[in-house]
Amino acid sequence: MLEQLLIFTRGGLILWTYKELGNALRGSPIDTLIRSCLLEERSGAASYNYDVPGAAYTLKWTFHNDLGLVFVAVYQKILHLLYVDELLAMVKREFSEIYYPKKTVYNEFDDIFQQLRKEAEARAEDIKKSKQVGKPVNNNLGKKQGQLQNGGTDGGNKKKGGGESGKDGGDGDKVKGNAKENGHSNGRTGNGVVQVNCKENGNSTDGAFDVNKLQKLRAKGGKKVDTVVNKGSKAEPTKKIKKNRVWDDSPKESKLDFTDPMSENGSENIAVVAAVEGESMMDKEEIVSSDSETEEDEEPGKDNKVEAKKKGWFSSMFQSIAGKANLEKADLEPALKALKDRLMTKNVAEEIAEKLCESVATSLEGKKLGSFTRISSTVQVAMEEALVRILTPKRSIDILRDVHAAKEQGKPYVVVFVGVNGVGKSTNLAKVAYWLLQHNINVMMAACDTFRSGAVEQLRTHARRLRIPIFEKGYEKDPAIVAKEAIQETNRNGSDVVLVDTAGRMQDNEPLMRALSKLIYVNSPDLILFVGEALVGNDAVDQLSKFNQKLGDLSPSPDPRLIDGILLTKFDTIDDKVGAALSMVYISGAPVMFVGCGQSYTDLKKLNVKSIVKTLLK
Incomplete structure (x- = not known):
């Protein structure tokens, strides 16, 4: 049962809607589709599933890019309606004929839609019945295969060689047996497949599908290879005997725990170290060169070589002068393929590059190409707009503003740093602490990496250099409890922000992921930052x-907390391979809030969206 069908403009103006009587949609599936799919350049997908407590919907859509219209259908996920795609195409065709840009009400479309829906449902029902009745298709397929394998038969032999079950199987076996006795003949099996059996030089094969003989031949071949190898190796080289390592006689430490027991209650006297000087790059505006000319403008034929080869120079030149009536998918494929390859060379994940190209193709298909405009330049502009939309944060995350708001409420602002092993969580946590200190915000570190040896000592070194307090409990402690006690400690030392350092863990390590989920559930941090490398693809x-x-899966909360933002490290080591930023933002929807670009505390900056987009398309 179709729950709702909606027609609206790209600007958000609803022109016409259909709702099933007596059924009200749960939640907001249309708004979620626009926010999570259409605006995130995922419109190339076939459908979108929306789940809420008590209901689950499937949404399908299509565009009329020339008129700027969007058609969305909503139905129950469990129904699997077969006629929705066809119905959307029919509605799109009929509504585009009566659409007028200045008109906002289309009540006359109600009767047209009911007729279109009946036609689509009747056609889907006919297809369903034909599939249920038309089961003998497999027998015909067997007959055709028999004819092709036998080189063609006349009408009288079709039934005999068709490979019908239970009839010709015995004859096929007889023929096969005769073929073995004669030494060289052809035999037809019950499936209508001719098997050629030959005896040459005493070696016999019973056909390509004789598994037993195939295994014997493989076994014989393996033995021969072994014997050849053994003959070829005359003398084995003498193995060098490694001498035993002599260790010193110093007594072994019982544990690799060098934390000061006096610091367990948070009362450690921090040694004063010379403060780091310099302004953080977070507060500096990065200047991007305003070169409006791209490589495509400098070399007109570079990105259009495939298209020129396909259609010819005169055809492509004529289209750029006269314009094309409506862009088709075949027209866009050469330019999109070149863009996909370019994105992948910049370290964008293949899956993400493919989805982006599909979304751009969906947004351009059916659109009219203007005069003196090339298809490759049109695709380039559409991709650039799509990348800017993806990388631009959908919601404002101003940490300084949020810190002051939490301070007015009398509670600390808690940031948890998570990520895989070796990406630089502790180092970049110290960079964030240094940036906050420059804005006169009191910061405290919480050493909740109780798993890796040396993690507490590393964080303590950063705390001493930055002259800020650190809360630690040593190793082999529950990180969730350590973080909770650290947050409680802020009431005593007057800290405004608690930066929680966690252990690095692979995404497949369920015990450590369960511990992280518990830490987030127990402490309810204000911000969860995923620390990732810019080197990954x-x-x-x-x-x-x-x-x-x-x-989400391991959290006991019905509304689990997910990653809020991304901190991208080692950004100074990748040259123009900046695709990891795009892949991470696209797959999670979380913005890149910090970019680590060096080894000092000042080497932390914001992500420049225009610079990234320019580099990706360069």
């Missing part, structure tokens, strides 16, 4: 998607 998709999935 396809692995960025797997890391972020599985982190979010595990945090």
